[in-house]
Amino acid sequence: MGTLVVDAVISGILTGGVYALMAAGLTLIFGVMDIINVAQGILVVLGAYLSYTLSVHLGVDLFLGLVVTVPAMFVVGVFIQWAFIRRLGERERTAMSILATYAVAIIIEGVLGLVFGVDYVQLNAWYVNQSIHLFSFYLPYIYVFGFVLAVCLLAALYVMLYRTRFGRSVRASLQDRSAARLVGIDVDRVAAVTFGIGVAVTAAGGMVFGATNSFNPNTGYDLISRLLTIVILGGLGSIGGALGAAVVMLVIEDVVAVVWSPIWAPFVFFAMLVVVLSVRPSGLFGQVAGRAQ
Amino acid sequence: MKRGNAMRKGVAVKTMSGEDKTRRAGRVATRRRWRTISGLAAVLPAAALVIAVQGASAEASGNGVPSKGPIVIGASLSLSGDFSADGQAFDRGYQLWEAYQNAHGGLLGHKVALDVISDASDPGQVATNYQTLITVKHVNLIFGPFSTLLTVPASKVTNRYGYAMIEGAGGGPSAFATGLRSLFDVSAPVANSLVPFAQWIASLPKSERPKTAAYPTSNDPFTEPQLPVAERILQKAGVKTVYFKVFPAEVTDYTPIADAVAASKAQIVLLGSVDVPTVSAFIHAFAQQHYDPQAFIATAGPDQGSAFVSAVGAGNTDGMMVPNAWYGGSSNQLSKAMVAAYIKKYGGTPSDINADVAEAFSVGEVTTQAVEATHSLDGSKLISYLHGNVTVQSVQGPVHFDNVGENVSATIFVFQWVHGSFVQVLPLGDPGSTKIEFPKADWGS
Numbered sequence: 100m101g102t103l104v105v106d107a108v109i110s111g112i113l114t115g116g117v118y119a120l121m122a123a124g125l126t127l128i129f130g131v132m133d134i135i136n137v138a139q140g141i142l143v144v145l146g147a148y149l150s151y152t153l154s155v156h157l158g159v160d161l162f163l164g165l166v167v168t169v170p171a172m173f174v175v176g177v178f179i180q181w182a183f184i185r186r187l188g189e190r191e192r193t194a195m196s197i198l199a200t201y202a203v204a205i206i207i208e209g210v211l212g213l214v215f216g217v218d219y220v221q222l223n224a225w226y227v228n229q230s231i232h233l234f235s236f237y238l239p240y241i242y243v244f245g246f247v248l249a250v251c252l253l254a255a256l257y258v259m260l261y262r263t264r265f266g267r268s269v270r271a272s273l274q275d276r277s278a279a280r281l282v283g284i285d286v287d288r289v290a291a292v293t294f295g296i297g298v299a300v301t302a303a304g305g306m307v308f309g310a311t312n313s314f315n316p317n318t319g320y321d322l323i324s325r326l327l328t329i330v331i332l333g334g335l336g337s338i339g340g341a342l343g344a345a346v347v348m349l350v351i352e353d354v355v356a357v358v359w360s361p362i363w364a365p366f367v368f369f370a371m372l373v374v375v376l377s378v379r380p381s382g383l384f385g386q387v388a389g390r391a392q
Numbered sequence: 393m394k395r396g397n398a399m400r401k402g403v404a405v406k407t408m409s410g411e412d413k414t415r416r417a418g419r420v421a422t423r424r425r426w427r428t429i430s431g432l433a434a435v436l437p438a439a440a441l442v443i444a445v446q447g448a449s450a451e452a453s454g455n456g457v458p459s460k461g462p463i464v465i466g467a468s469l470s471l472s473g474d475f476s477a478d479g480q481a482f483d484r485g486y487q488l489w490e491a492y493q494n495a496h497g498g499l500l501g502h503k504v505a506l507d508v509i510s511d512a513s514d515p516g517q518v519a520t521n522y523q524t525l526i527t528v529k530h531v532n533l534i535f536g537p538f539s540t541l542l543t544v545p546a547s548k549v550t551n552r553y554g555y556a557m558i559e560g561a562g563g564g565p566s567a568f569a570t571g572l573r574s575l576f577d578v579s580a581p582v583a584n585s586l587v588p589f590a591q592w593i594a595s596l597p598k599s600e601r602p603k604t605a606a607y608p609t610s611n612d613p614f615t616e617p618q619l620p621v622a623e624r625i626l627q628k629a630g631v632k633t634v635y636f637k638v639f640p641a642e643v644t645d646y647t648p649i650a651d652a653v654a655a656s657k658a659q660i661v662l663l664g665s666v667d668v669p670t671v672s673a674f675i676h677a678f679a680q681q682h683y684d685p686q687a688f689i690a691t692a693g694p695d696q697g698s699a700f701v702s703a704v705g706a707g708n709t710d711g712m713m714v715p716n717a718w719y720g721g722s723s724n725q726l727s728k729a730m731v732a733a734y735i736k737k738y739g740g741t742p743s744d745i746n747a748d749v750a751e752a753f754s755v756g757e758v759t760t761q762a763v764e765a766t767h768s769l770d771g772s773k774l775i776s777y778l779h780g781n782v783t784v785q786s787v788q789g790p791v792h793f794d795n796v797g798e799n800v801s802a803t804i805f806v807f808q809w810v811h812g813s814f815v816q817v818l819p820l821g822d823p824g825s826t827k828i829e830f831p832k833a834d835w836g837s
Contacts, residue, residue: 103648
């Protein structure tokens with residue numbers, strides 16, 4: 100049993116990295132723009148399908164393919180922001196964003212259904228089935244690579260937010276849009292680029308998700324509830340919080356699944372979520388005064 | 393009394409200002425309107441019912457057959473949501489039957505026309521959809537939805553309106569536990585689906601017989617009843633249960649469950665799965681853990697043709713088994729005709745055809761035979777006929793219903809992926825069965 104628990108903890112940490120990668124864009128977009136992007140799940144699936152197309156039709160390696168899919172998803176993100184989000188009024192922005200992004204999700208789902216059909220597919224490469232034998236554990240390459248990719252991308256996002264001029268603009272927009280405008284920040288441009296970055300990161304999350312799960316155009320609905328849970332637990336707008344919360348969620352669920360029963364795993368996690376939010380309504384890593392507007 | 397009231401009103405009127413008079417008059421008018429609305433509310437449903445019945449009788453004769461136009465058949469299918477892959481395969485099966493039937497003279501001299509609504513795999517929506525099909529669209533006949541989960545709420549609605557619900561994918565015990573006489577499942581009852589596999593394992597010589605088994609299963613009304621039946625047979629044969637756990641339908645991470653099965657070192661695995669992603673997750677996790685059971689059977693997933701292969705990878709299909717009543721290579725003449733029609737319409741090979749297509753097509757075939765035998769679309773006549781100790785034919789073989797609508801004539805086969813082909817392997821000795829691959833090939837072979 101001891102070995103199984105350690106295995107479950109390792110599995111939870113590695114899989115948590117994958118979920119953090121998928122949730123990072125969601126928390127970033129909410130943090131900066133007050134947009135609850137319920138299309139995040141389908142955008143993950145779109146990222147997975149882009150990788151699938153490159154892999155199956157052009158034989159491009161999944162990780163190498165990110166060189167194409169990440170910029171492509173950035174363009175998709177900027178377009179969504181320009182076409183659907185930009186026009187939302189300031190007052191009802193958050194509530195209306197749910198409707199607008201839901202519409203985006205339905206459109207993308209419909210297009211994916213037309214192009215790829217509803218049969219499940221999964222990304223395949225040599226590292227999807229192979230694993231590293233370390234001590235008495237088999238660590239799947241895809242999860243290890245996915246975790247490393249998640250840490251690197253989340254670190255890059257962190258550096259961008261806290262060590263660059265653009266990041267300062269983003270954080271200024273996050274704290275007070277009107278004040279940011281007054282000091283000369285082009286808030287609309289910051290919003291568009293941030294939305295693009297948030298969606299671009301999702302390309303990486305989608306690739307790793309697609310290599311570890313079968314998916315079809317409807318898979319996004321299962322994902323969005325989990326991703327929203329992660330960003331709420333981690334603290335809205337917190338990149339590190341997304342990683343921490345994803346790891347906490349997966350470790351708890353995986354350990355409960357092994358020690359007790361898989362059927363109780365989500366219950367235990369959500370019970371813990373309620374307790375955490377009662378004590379810290381802003382989430383594990385959220386800043387209470389961070390959103391002054 | 394009246395006078396007194398009038399006097400009190402008179403006093404009141406005397407003290408009223410013009411504005412008060414207007415308000416009072418408004419209140420009176422409002423009260424009248426409410427009375428009118430209340431009256432209408434009471435009368436309208438009755439009127440609607442009369443109009444509906446008159447409308448229906450204007451269109452249809454006593455046996456429910458429309459005087460002109462097509463016979464409309466309503467169905468709710470999971471065209472999106474969790475069951476979308478199966479739902480769309482079912483839709484292809486229904487559409488294929490519609491085209492086939494119309495090409496062969498239709499039904500009672502009328503063309504048939506399907507009216508399919510998507511339920512997004514939601515048990516609440518499926519009930520609404522059948523309510524709409526019956527009370528708003530006045531469809532002539534009803535075909536069932538996909539899955540036991542959706543058939544249970546749907547069958548309660550259709551039973552209320554006296555429709556016969558003939559369906560092909562609601563064979564879980566909970567569907568028949570409702571005791572509705574209007575429900576008919578043309579496919580094999582699922583509770584005994586794993587019995588041929590368990591009996592085969594039990595029949596192996598002791599030296600070859602696996603000694604341990606693992607039973608992970610999704611908490612779905614289709615999967616859960618199947619495993620205890622197989623477990624009893626295997627335990628009786630000395631096969632020890634080393635893992636038996638139920639997991640929720642939507643799992644965030646299958647890895648720890650699959651890893652626990654791998655750690656149990658069970659020699660055979662019986663997986664209660666409803667779809668391809670679940671099977672795929674277990675296969676990949678087993679491969680990553682270098683765990684190769686001697687036999688691996690899943691309740692659903694490997695029967696989904698090319699969808700299964702594309703999800704798990706061609707190298708991981710070898711040796712995978714699944715129980716079912718039909719496969720593309722079936723020697724049944726009706727099945728051969730359907731396979732030819734399918735390939736003509738959609739392309740591909742017999743192995744690519746999802747078993748859902750055959751289940752859906754069978755629904756149409758059974759309906760056709762019942763309607764033609766009774767010369768009626770009337771629900772009560774169809775129900776009486778199908779409960780009347782008759783045997784009808786379908787692409788899945790003979791169909792004979794017991795008193796709760798289970799097809800007791802269905803034969804359950806076990807199919808296996810062998811070197812890229814999907815073949816029948818059980819029951820042993822059946823003319824259609826080929827040599828079973830045991831132990832199964834290693835992953836990635």
